[in-house]
Amino acid sequence: MLIWIKSRKYCAYGGKKQRMDLNHELRYGNAQHPFHLEYNRRKGHFSMATDHMHRHYELYYLFGGERNYFIKNRIYPVRAGDLVLVPSNEVHKTSDTGVPNHERIVLYFNTEYFDQMADEEAELLLTPFHNDNRVLHLAEPDKLRIEQLLYDMLREIQDQSPGYELAVRHAAALTLLFAAREVMNPKYLPSEEAVSPAAARITEIARFISEHYQEPLTLGSLSEQFYLSPSHLSRTFKKYTGLGLIEYIGITRTKEAQRLLRETDERITVISELSGFENFSHFEKVFKSFSRMSPRSYRSGFRRKKT
Template identity: 55%
Template sequence: MTLRHIPDTLHYGAPKDPLRTEFDRRSGHFSMAENHYHRDYELYYLFSGERRYFIKDSVYRVQAGDLVLIDSNELHKSGDSGVPDHERIVLYFSPEYFAELPSEERDLLLAPFTQGSPLIRPNLQERLRAEELLTSLLAELHERPPGYRLRMRHMAGELLLLTARCFLRRGPVSLPEPTPVQRKVSDAVRYINAHYAEPLELDELSKRFYISRSHLSRTFKDVTGFGFAEYVNITRVREAQRLLRETDLSVTSVSELAGFDNFSHFGKMFKRLSGMSPRTYRKLGGTLSESAFDRPAAPSE
């Protein structure tokens, strides 16, 4: 079976499964509408088209044949690059998927997710092998013969190994120098990531990075896909989630340490972005099911 015989959409797995898969063939221009991060490690492969991808604090132009490796809990958002139509597959691997492996194998498979640039550009031979594995995986999912889940898990593991070996041979892609505007926005993002617990105002950052308030607001959205206030709130909620998972601090203390100066605002933002209250999140052990970060993205308006 070739890729053109695969339906336009195929999804596999529930939120708590060790392996989940999403394939989508999209026509026209498309950008993710949802803020997005999750505890799973994400492997993204672009069969055709071109995408713009904001990950952590930088923007990457992804072309057909590229692999994108996104670390656990890393903020990311894909957007339109100006080129219509694309086909992509995403594999989500839970931390538990790797926890069962011997430490040497776990470190090997996780290396591309945690070191350097998230973008890997396989050579032609590696690309053909990756597409062979992925197309076979999708064919199994589409046809569902006996044992298809077992074969899907096997091929997903083989793809991880192929990716790790590709990374070890050549490392991440050397990207072109960012434009002065992109560099300023990346600097602003890094500043927010480091100072989320402090008051953060657009006026202050515009002075710090020598760029007008209106220009910073516009270019921040253009480069990252997030509004300034939206990104600050996401960063603070992510930290609050971490504190709720990893400490016994009171919810009020968590709110303050994450940078919220108003407890009511904290509660509203947390519920809006996480899909549940801080106390419910802690009670469930920090597991998001149908939150804003895990729902399939809808087309932008």
């Protein structure tokens, strides 16, 4: 579960710097558990490689560095001290800003995590993910509070003292509660930092794709639509979203297909057409590449969970 790479970390607790020896990487649990987390301190340049869309609710905190975070159809510049909230099944990816080195933690919660709670408690802890803004700039005192909470949790995972799993689960719930209160309290600072003209243009294109996924969309047609050369559009889209343009179109259509498979009784061939795929064989190939299962298996698996 743990990757042991020794290094030193300093953290501010109550205005005093205390030395903490943390590994470069720490993990707790895995994707099959109701809750799991990943912590990394990365050197150099890095862009997220996989898992652009999954059923987990994701809480991301950036301790240091800066990132671009693409969520659904918008680019968010993320800086140290920012809290990022990604709802279940939302297209997302982090990418490099050109500034090397960053330190982050990601907490993943699946639906089973919230099913264990009373309805009112689950509703409260899901509040951050129902907020329109995906990135919160925290005020300085709140940065100290959440960093102490998160670093204490990481210390428990690394030391594995008796009862550490209980302490980790407790800290995870407190982190969600912290995020919920930040969203509900008007003192929180929404992230409205302006993006570059190029990033704003890419956001416009991503929103166009999310609204017109049922129509034929190609690199050529989009480059004409937005008066950009195909090479420039392809390169710039990848730079700011971390995703290839055709990849993003496929993910957007797959997400709609998943929704229809969950919520309707339409035949799978019809769902393929409604989701914008040009033919059924292409639909199956793209759906399986992003969902890691066939459309039929996805539908039957979802219905088994409901019964």
